[in-house]
Amino acid sequence: GESVGLHLPTLSVQEGDNSIINCAYSNSASDYFIWYKQESGKGPQFIIDIRSNMDKRQGQRVTVLLNKTVKHLSLQIAATQPGDSAVYFCAEPQGGSEKLVFGKGTKLTVNP
C-alpha cells in the first residue's frame, strides 16, 4: 500500500549550506507528492509539490527531485537559513482520496 518514509530523523547543517532531505515511497503507482514544513508550535505548511510526470520542480530556494525508478524523492533547500529550522514531511494522497499519508519527518537544525 501507499507509504512514505524519510531516511533520517534529524539533519544538522551550517547556515548558508545547502540541505537535502530524503523520502522513500513504496507504491510505484503514486503520482503526487507534497512537502510540508512544520515549525515548533505550528501546523504543517505547504512548501512544494510534484506530480509523477515531472522529475524536478523548483520553488523559491527549494527544489524537489523525483526518481520514480528507485521510488525516492528529495527536498533541496539552497542557502539554508535559521528560519528553515523545522520538521519536514513528505506526504502523498492515499488511494485516490483526499486523505494524506505523511512520512515520519526530518528535523532540520540550522546552526549559525
Place this chain on the structure above:
Amino acid sequence: KAGVTQTPRYLIKTRGQQVTLSCSPISGHRSVSWYQQTPGQGLQFLFEYFSETQRNKGNFPGRFSGRQFSNSRSEMNVSTLELGDSALYLCASSSKGGLNEKLFFGSGTQLSVL
C-alpha cells in the same frame, strides 16, 4: 484572509472524560480534515468532511467522531479519553477537498490526558 483557526489551543483532561475540539476553516473552504500527531505515530488521518458529510475516515476507534456545520466549521469529539489520546490534533481545510488539492493547516489543539 484569516487562516485555519483551532480552539482551544491547549486542553488538559483526565481519563474517561470527553472532549470537543473546534475548527474554523479558511473562508470559502468547504472541506475540513482532521489529523492526529504524536511523537510515536506521526501524523495520522482521522476523517474528512465536505458539505456536512463525512467522506473519508481513518483507522481510529469509534470514540473519535466529528461533524461539520453548514458554515463549514467543524468539531471533533473524543469520548472516554485514554492516556494514548494525548496528542496534537490538527485541522486542515481546502477549497473543495478534491484530489491533490492543497491543504492549509491550523496550529492545532494540544490535548493532554492525565
